[in-house]
Amino acid sequence: DAxxxxxxxxxxxxxxxxxxxxxxxxxxxxxLFWYRQTxxxxxxxxxxxxxxxxxxxxxxxxxxxxxKMPNASFxxxxxxxxxxxxxxxxxxxxxxxxNGYTFGSGTRLxxx
Amino acid sequence: SQQGEEDPQALSxxxxxxxxxxxxxxxxxxxxxxxxxxxxxxxVHLILIRSNEREKHSGRLRVTLDTSKKSxxxxxxxxxxxxxxxxxxxxxGSQGNLIFGKGTKxxxxx
Numbered sequence: 001d002a003x004x005x006x007x008x009x010x011x012x013x014x015x016x017x018x019x020x021x022x023x024x025x026x027x028x029x030x031x032l033f034w035y036r037q038t039x040x041x042x043x044x045x046x047x048x049x050x051x052x053x054x055x056x057x058x059x060x061x062x063x064x065x066x067x068k069m070p071n072a073s074f075x076x077x078x079x080x081x082x083x084x085x086x087x088x089x090x091x092x093x094x095x096x097x098x099n100g101y102t103f104g105s106g107t108r109l110x111x112x
Numbered sequence: 113s114q115q116g117e118e119d120p121q122a123l124s125x126x127x128x129x130x131x132x133x134x135x136x137x138x139x140x141x142x143x144x145x146x147x148x149x150x151x152x153x154x155x156v157h158l159i160l161i162r163s164n165e166r167e168k169h170s171g172r173l174r175v176t177l178d179t180s181k182k183s184x185x186x187x188x189x190x191x192x193x194x195x196x197x198x199x200x201x202x203x204x205g206s207q208g209n210l211i212f213g214k215g216t217k218x219x220x221x222x
């Protein structure tokens with residue numbers, strides 16, 4: 001198994017542009033999570049899905065952030081418009097029944 | 113909000129020494145998990161301890177759990193330079209989501 005696959009690994013974009021982060025969870029996992037990590041705030045849960053359905057999006061900072069999971073093998077996190085304070089590493093993770101999580105390698109986003 | 117809080121925030125030791133990291137949490141749990149994160153990489157699941165367990169071993173790792181004190185510790189014995197990383201404890205929220213502490217940054221000097 002290739003693990004959780006995230007793309008792109010790095011993204012540099014200008015303020016105001018739309019950014020789309022992608023995640024492919026491990027096949028058979030039924031939960032998918034998006035986290036953001038910064039030095040100041042540590043790891044923050046943004047949103048998570050169970051069986052492709054969003055369960056809790058209370059961690060999404062504001063309306064500029066949106067996430068979708070159209071099927072069990074793909075999810076996107078979109079920021080529109082992006083701002084410099086969105087700069088962070090965004091991680092996707094998947095799990096089955098909530099035991100050990102498997103994390104992707106992350107997307108390092110820089111908004112200039 | 114943070115559920116697990118690790119201490120110390122940073123720990124520097126010599127290769128061969130043992131490293132102990134502690135974690136406190138606030139609410140009741142079904143299990144507690146420890147993760148490692150190498151610089152610039154994703155988190156890697158190390159070990160899970162259930163609420164009815166007091167101690168668990170995995171290789172050079174030993175995890176203890178005291179539910180009465182709402183605390184856990186991770187011990188790495190005979191540390192190696194390759195153990196240099198950040199270590200996080202995490203508890204599972206009511207709907208299956210993991211809630212992480214801010215982590216302990218471990219540096220093992222050769």
